[in-house]
Amino acid sequence: MENDAHLKLQAFVDGELPEAEARVVASQLARDADAAALIAEMKFTRHALAGHEKAVRVPESRDFYWSKIRRQIEASEVERPAPVAIPWHAKLRRFLAPATAVAVVAIAGLLATQPVGVVGGTETSLSDSGAFTYRDFSSGTTLVWLSYPAEETLDDED
Amino acid sequence: MLWMAVLVLCLSMTAGSAQTATLKLEAQLLWGTNDGTSPNPKHKPVGPEIRKKLKELPLKWTNYFEENRKSFDVAEGGANKVSLSDRCEVEVRNLGGNKIEVTHFGKGEKVVKQTQTLPKGELLVLGGNAPNSTAWLVVLKHAE
Numbered sequence: 245m246e247n248d249a250h251l252k253l254q255a256f257v258d259g260e261l262p263e264a265e266a267r268v269v270a271s272q273l274a275r276d277a278d279a280a281a282l283i284a285e286m287k288f289t290r291h292a293l294a295g296h297e298k299a300v301r302v303p304e305s306r307d308f309y310w311s312k313i314r315r316q317i318e319a320s321e322v323e324r325p326a327p328v329a330i331p332w333h334a335k336l337r338r339f340l341a342p343a344t345a346v347a348v349v350a351i352a353g354l355l356a357t358q359p360v361g362v363v364g365g366t367e368t369s370l371s372d373s374g375a376f377t378y379r380d381f382s383s384g385t386t387l388v389w390l391s392y393p394a395e396e397t398l399d400d401e402d
Numbered sequence: 403m404l405w406m407a408v409l410v411l412c413l414s415m416t417a418g419s420a421q422t423a424t425l426k427l428e429a430q431l432l433w434g435t436n437d438g439t440s441p442n443p444k445h446k447p448v449g450p451e452i453r454k455k456l457k458e459l460p461l462k463w464t465n466y467f468e469e470n471r472k473s474f475d476v477a478e479g480g481a482n483k484v485s486l487s488d489r490c491e492v493e494v495r496n497l498g499g500n501k502i503e504v505t506h507f508g509k510g511e512k513v514v515k516q517t518q519t520l521p522k523g524e525l526l527v528l529g530g531n532a533p534n535s536t537a538w539l540v541v542l543k544h545a546e
Contacts, residue, residue: 386525387527
């Protein structure tokens with residue numbers, strides 16, 4: 245038996261067929277033993293399920309019950325979170341983070357190419373062994389203090 | 403990312419090229435003392451800017467007097483030698499990018515050679531002891 249014929253028989257058992265079509269199926273059952281056997285099995289199964297399945301009743305009416313479900317579905321669609329708008333400072337930070345990294349690498353590269361001196365990038369070549377170099381970073385001043393000329397030499401000159 | 407790296411590179415190159423200008427320098431020969439006045443009437447007290455910066459150095463003198471002052475230019479790659487007294491000369495070589503090589507001559511003999519960057523407004527001070535617990539100083543300034 246075809247699947248469509250099964251579905252039509254099922255509908256007949258459930259009382260869902262139009263009256264004219266139900267009469268046709270009923271007359272068919274008198275001639276078709278297989279169909280009649282299937283109908284009998286369906287009725288038996290339905291009876292068995294109805295006898296052992298606990299009926300669930302809702303406190304609301306049918307229309308109200310389903311309208312409640314519909315409202316819940318609609319509410320869940322409304323409450324669906326909207327796409328989060330990214331604030332401008334977050335966008336800026338997302339842009340600046342890699343840019344800063346590139347700048348830091350570039351500056352480090354530039355600094356690495358600078359000659360390294362004794363004090364603050366300075367380099368002193370002295371014929372005066374008693375000299376020293378001092379760097380005041382706050383005022384940006386470098387002092388090179390020499391023992392030249394020797395004080396006794398100055399005394400001689402004066 | 404790529405364009406940012408290019409921008410940084412361009413800025414670096416621009417900064418480098420901007421530093422290739424001729425250096426405008428000023429050299430002063432100073433005398434440091436704890437006396438309030440100088441016996442030499444030609445001396446005049448050092449200017450307030452230099453005085454303030456000298457006060458921040460570990461020097462023991464309270465007063466500084468200007469004996470001589472010379473302003474001069476040094477083209478990049480070139481050198482200029484200026485005489486501040488009959489016993490004191492400085493030669494400055496412009497190495498580019500505010501970097502200078504300063505050679506100090508005492509009585510015609512090379513005493514010290516200092517190589518460093520000297521950004522605008524910064525000072526290089528060369529000095530030593532002088533008779534009667536006084537001091538001589540050569541102040542080299544990158545003029546504004």
